[in-house]
Amino acid sequence: MFSRRFEQPPSSSHNKSFSKSQRLGRSNSSFSKDAGVSKRRHESSRRRPTTSSSAMPSESPSDNSISAIVTLVVGQEQRIFAAHENVLAASPFFQAVLQNQMLDSQCKKISLPDEEPEIFSSVLEYLYKGDYYPRLVHNKKRNSWELEQLPEEARHEPTIYHHGVEGELLKDTVVYCAAEKYGLEELKRVALRKQGLQSGIQASTILASARYAYANTPDTDSKLRAHYLALIIRSRSTFKRSGTMQLEMFNGGTQLFFDLFVALCNHVDDISTASTPRTPRSGRPF
Known part of the structure; x- marks a missing residue:
């Protein structure tokens, strides 16, 4: 899978959890400035949409008045969501299901028993608004x-409890994997940009999230996996x-x-190459 060389960012000091100095916001710099957020994003909207029973996001395309309403039953607790068909x-997954x-156009229903309601809420928010809470903001200077600055009372947890692993996972990683499942490439780019923009994440959560990323992405999709390899190497101590x-x-x-072994070998090779003195044509070192 990792046939090409693994580029390793410079290492820095580390704690038991990951501080602001260890964020990997720059690790995704290969994306263009405009690739991370859809043009449909509404900058003026800062409140998180309601995720509980049957409330729909307030912002919607102009032709929703003639679109059927779909009921979605999500998670083990069978939380109810509603969205326009x-x-x-816009998702190939849902398009195929529909x-x-x-069924009659007035009673369409989709069951998603293995999905986490909080994750599906983020997916639904993206489909209506082009991003999900907290939103991405580009720092021009x-x-x-970066993630939008929120008031203290609106702070959110960067992790969620996932019943499939019976533990905490990084939310943005689970959103990325959901986007892979639903065929939403733009949402994958948004979620990938958000990886590493959180602080105070425990090593056990990082490893559990990395394992989840490997289990829920194909071998051909190396971007999220490469993020975790870079994070572990960067925080190797x-x-x-x-x-x-x-x-x-x-x-x-x-x-x-x-x-990880291959990435570490590449990292050591890069260090060795950088520290080896150049040899002139005479065969004698400078």
């Missing part, structure tokens, strides 16, 4: 992407001391650690 049809349903890392490696079961 033409909005859901086309296969032999630094030429970098922390992970070296982490008993969680030792347990993860002992249990194995994923491609993660072979990819």
Whole structure:
């Protein structure tokens, strides 16, 4: 999978969790400035949409008045969402499901028992608004992407509880994997930009999220995986001391650690090449 060389950013000091100095906002600089956020994003809207029973986002395309309403039953608790059919049809996944349903246009229903309601809420928010809470903001002075500044009472947790792993995962990683499932390439780019823009994440959560990313993305999709490899290498002193890392490696079961081995070898090779003195044509070093 990682046949090309793994580019490793400079290392920095580390703590048990990851501070602001260890954010990986720049690790996704290969994307153009306009690639991260859809043109449909509404800068003036700062409030998070309601995610509980059957309330729909307030902002919607102009032709929604003639579009059927689809009921979505999400998660083990069977949370109810509602959305316009033409909005859901932007996703190849939902378009196929709706086309296969032999139901009356007034009673369309989709069940998503394995999805987390909080994640589906973010997906639905993106489909209506082009981004999800908290939104991306481009810092023109630094030429970098940041998360919008929120008042203290509106702060959100960067992790969610996922019933599939019975533990905490980074929300943006789960959103990325949901976007992969639903065929939303632009949402994948938005979620990828948000990776690493949070601080105070424990090593165990990073590893669990990396394992989840490997389990829910194809081998051909290396961008999210490369982000986690870069993060672990960049914070290698922390992970070296982490008993969680030792347990993860002992249990194995994923491609993660072979990819990490290759990435570390590339990193060491790069350091060795940079520190080797140049040799003149006479064969004698300078």
